[in-house]
Amino acid sequence: MLYLLPFILAAIAFLHFSFGMDEGIVCREDGIISFPFLNENQHLLWLRGMGMFGLLCLAFLIFFIADRYKFLSRITALPALIYALLTAGLVCRYGVNNYLLAAFCSVLAVSRLQSAIVHTKSNAPVFGFGLFTCLAVLLCPKLVMLLLWAIVVLPFSGRANIKDLSALLIGFLTALLFTAAYYFWTDQLSEAPDIFMKALQTGEGFWKLMPDKLAAYVVFGILIVISLHNVIVNYPTAIVSQRRGMFAMLSMLLFAGSTLFFVPFNCHGIMLILAIPLSYLFSQYFISHRTRWLGNVLFVLLLVACVVTIL
Numbered sequence: 091m092l093y094l095l096p097f098i099l100a101a102i103a104f105l106h107f108s109f110g111m112d113e114g115i116v117c118r119e120d121g122i123i124s125f126p127f128l129n130e131n132q133h134l135l136w137l138r139g140m141g142m143f144g145l146l147c148l149a150f151l152i153f154f155i156a157d158r159y160k161f162l163s164r165i166t167a168l169p170a171l172i173y174a175l176l177t178a179g180l181v182c183r184y185g186v187n188n189y190l191l192a193a194f195c196s197v198l199a200v201s202r203l204q205s206a207i208v209h210t211k212s213n214a215p216v217f218g219f220g221l222f223t224c225l226a227v228l229l230c231p232k233l234v235m236l237l238l239w240a241i242v243v244l245p246f247s248g249r250a251n252i253k254d255l256s257a258l259l260i261g262f263l264t265a266l267l268f269t270a271a272y273y274f275w276t277d278q279l280s281e282a283p284d285i286f287m288k289a290l291q292t293g294e295g296f297w298k299l300m301p302d303k304l305a306a307y308v309v310f311g312i313l314i315v316i317s318l319h320n321v322i323v324n325y326p327t328a329i330v331s332q333r334r335g336m337f338a339m340l341s342m343l344l345f346a347g348s349t350l351f352f353v354p355f356n357c358h359g360i361m362l363i364l365a366i367p368l369s370y371l372f373s374q375y376f377i378s379h380r381t382r383w384l385g386n387v388l389f390v391l392l393l394v395a396c397v398v399t400i401l
Contacts, residue, residue, distance in 0.1 A: 092150070092153060092167050092170060095146065095149060095150075095167075095170060095171060095174060098171075098174065099142055099145065099146055099174055099178060102142075102179075102182065103139070103142045103178075103182055106178075106179070106400060106401075107138070107182065116133075116184070116357070117132065117180075117183075117187050117189065117356060117357035117358075117359045118187075118356055118357075119229075119232075119289065119356065119357075119359065120188075120285070120289050121188050121192075121228055121230050121285075121286075121289055122228040122229075122231065122269055122282060122285060122286055123188075123225070123228045123229050123269060124229075125191075128185075128187050128188070129187065129188075132184055132185050132187065137186055138181070138182060138183075138184075138185035138186075140186050141181040141182075141184070141185040141186045141187075141190060142178075142181055142182065144181070144186060144190055145174060145178065145181045145190075146174070148190075148194065148197060149170040149171070149173050151197050151198075152169050152170050152173050152197060153167050153170035155197070155200060155204060156370065156373075158204075159201075159207070159208055159331070159335060160331070161207075161335025161336055161339075161370075162370065162373060162374055162377065163328070163332070163377060164377055166373060168372075168373040168376060168377060169369040169370050169373045170369075172368070172369040172373060172392070173365050173366065173369035175392075175393070175396040175400075176361065176365040176368060176369065176396060176399070177193075177361060177362050177365050178400055179399040179400035179401070180358060180361055180362060180399070181362075182400065184357065184359060187359060188229045188230050188359075189229075189230055189357075189359030189360065190362055191229050192225075192229040192230040192233060192363060193226075193363055195222045195223070195225045195226035195229065196222070196223070196233075196363050196366055197366060198222040199219050199222035199226065199236075199240075200338070200339075200342070202216070202218035202219035202222060203247060204335055204338070205218075206247060206254075207247045207249075207331055207334045208331060210248055210249065213254060213257040216254050216261070217258070217260055217261045217264075218261065219240065219244075219258065219261060220240060220257065220258040220259065220260065220261020220262045220264075220265075221262075221264055221265050222261075223236050223237065223239075223261070223262075224237065224261065224262045224264075224266060225265050226363070228265060228266075230289075230359075230363075231286050231287075231289040231290045232289070232290060232293075232355060232360065233346065233349070233363060234290065234349075235345045235348060235349050236342075236363075237262070238345060239344075239346065240262075241255075241258070242341065243337075243338050243341050243342070244258055246334065246338075246341070247334050247337075247338060248330075248334060269282075270282070290353065291354065292354060292356065293355045293356040294355070295354065295355075296350045296351075296353075296354075296355045296358070296360070297350070299357060299358055300358065303358070303398060305395075305398065306395040306396070306398040307395075309392070309394070309395035310368070310395060312391075313375075313388060314371065316388065317371045317372055317374065317375040318340070318371070320374065321336055321374060321375075324378065336370070336371075336374065339367040339370045339371060340367065340371065342366070342367045343364065343367040343371065346360070346363055346364055346367075347364055372392065375388075376389055
């Protein structure tokens, strides 16, 4: 499947760019770390093409993380495929933007967290976890709940001592320090809090955006409930590292997903981050039910919902 993934994404991009009806739709996100060029040129075809290449790299990273740390019940390329299908429509529509860059930081944060779960005698993964989580929030302030998630999930990952918490906070502070140094150098340090709050408060309710895609998100919600039940039922039989790894993904989905109900958004770009834990959660369900008719039916429903988001 990994060999087929580039061709699948290329076919999706070709069909979307040829027949898509999304002219004038943009996904502007001015974070503390911002790239005005990306916000102002989302209509450029080559930038959307670069976004699809970035999505391919993200999908491969998601596979390699699951392959290396083995927190799923078996090795499979399904997380990469599911992530690509869940987010291909967004990347075709918006190209490279702050959400895509934040997704890279979030994937690296997940990798560092899984490493911290496995390698309990080193604090370097915890530092990296804090650093990349904070960078994701600086890129997209609407992801602020990820900071709270990072603090809460650490003790449940078997890293509950003072050194671990200190390493996490130092990771936060390192990202903040370098960002503050840039704002100080450019005489904008006093404006940084206002930029953060403005980015956090602009937009409208997530569910009011693109109501024609609401049916697809209802299907995703049904799949989340079914997948959660599957994980909870099989939780006691999994080994410790798998339990901690899946709990990390479930808690990430809970904290980041909660923002959909009280934080205003300019677009559906946050799905690039939510799709990270969803890809692992759905994969765990489908590999557990690959020979059952219900699993096959739900997988077809997932494909249909993904097609709706791509069109």
